[in-house]
Amino acid sequence: MNILHYKPTMRLEEGGVVRAVLDLCAEMARAGHDVTLATSDATDVPEAWKRGETGCPLVVHVPGRRVPVGPGGTGPLGEAIARADVVHLHAVWQPTNLQAARACRRMGKPYVVSIHGMLDEWTIAQKHLKKRVFLAMGGGAYLAHAAVVHATAEAELAQARRWLGGAPGEVVPLIVDLGSFRALPGPGPARARFPGIRGTCRGCCSSAACIRRRASIGCCGRAGSCGSAASRSSC
Numbered sequence: 001m002n003i004l005h006y007k008p009t010m011r012l013e014e015g016g017v018v019r020a021v022l023d024l025c026a027e028m029a030r031a032g033h034d035v036t037l038a039t040s041d042a043t044d045v046p047e048a049w050k051r052g053e054t055g056c057p058l059v060v061h062v063p064g065r066r067v068p069v070g071p072g073g074t075g076p077l078g079e080a081i082a083r084a085d086v087v088h089l090h091a092v093w094q095p096t097n098l099q100a101a102r103a104c105r106r107m108g109k110p111y112v113v114s115i116h117g118m119l120d121e122w123t124i125a126q127k128h129l130k131k132r133v134f135l136a137m138g139g140g141a142y143l144a145h146a147a148v149v150h151a152t153a154e155a156e157l158a159q160a161r162r163w164l165g166g167a168p169g170e171v172v173p174l175i176v177d178l179g180s181f182r183a184l185p186g187p188g189p190a191r192a193r194f195p196g197i198r199g200t201c202r203g204c205c206s207s208a209a210c211i212r213r214r215a216s217i218g219c220c221g222r223a224g225s226c227g228s229a230a231s232r233s234s235c
Helices: 016-030 075-083 095-107 121-125 128-144 154-163 188-193 208-217 229-234
Strands: 002-006 034-039 058-061 086-090 111-114 148-151 169-171
Touching (some): 002 075, 016 086, 128 154, 148 154, 154 169
Parallel strands (some): 086 111
C-alpha cells in the first residue's frame, strides 16, 4: 500500500506528535508498505530517509508552509496525494491540513486524521472561541469527511466524538520505537551539562512528589541532592 503522511514541520522540540509520525512511518515501511513523508521542515527526519536509502520512507519537501497544495492539486504535496492509496494527516488545529484534506476529497483519496489528544475536553476549553471558529470555518468538515479518525485510547475517542461530525473513530495505540533507548549514555552527559546536579539520584527524581518540591527544597539542584538523606526524606 502507498501511504502518505503529511506533517508540516518535523522538529522533535515540538513534542510527541513528531515522534509519533516518525515511529509510524518507520514501522509501516518496515512492514513492507511504500511510505512517503511530506513536510516543509525535515529538521529531525533521519538522514537515511533524506538520502532515500532502500527500505526507508521517502521524504517529499513541500515548499509552501501556508499554501502547501497549489491550484488544482499541483505542487509536491498534491502530486504525492495523487500517488497515494491513503493519506494520514496529523493533528487538528493545523490550517494546512484543511488544504490537504480538500485535495484528498477532490481526488477521491481517503484520509485518516490522528487527533493526538487535541479534542480532549480540557484541550478544547483552552482558547475555546478560537477553536470553535476554526471548526466552523473548515475544521469541522476536515474531521467529518475523514475515512477514519484515529485516537489512541477509548477515553480520548469518547471525548472527541461530539466534534467528529459522524466520522467513524478507531482506537489504535501508538507504535513506540524503543531502538534509540537500547544503549543509554549514563549520567555523564547530564552532569556535564548541568553541573549543579550532585550526588547519586536514587529514583526520587521521577516521583511526582519530588518534582513538585524541587523549587522549595532544591532536590537534584542547588540546595542539595537526591543522594542526601535530607533530600530523600523531603521527597
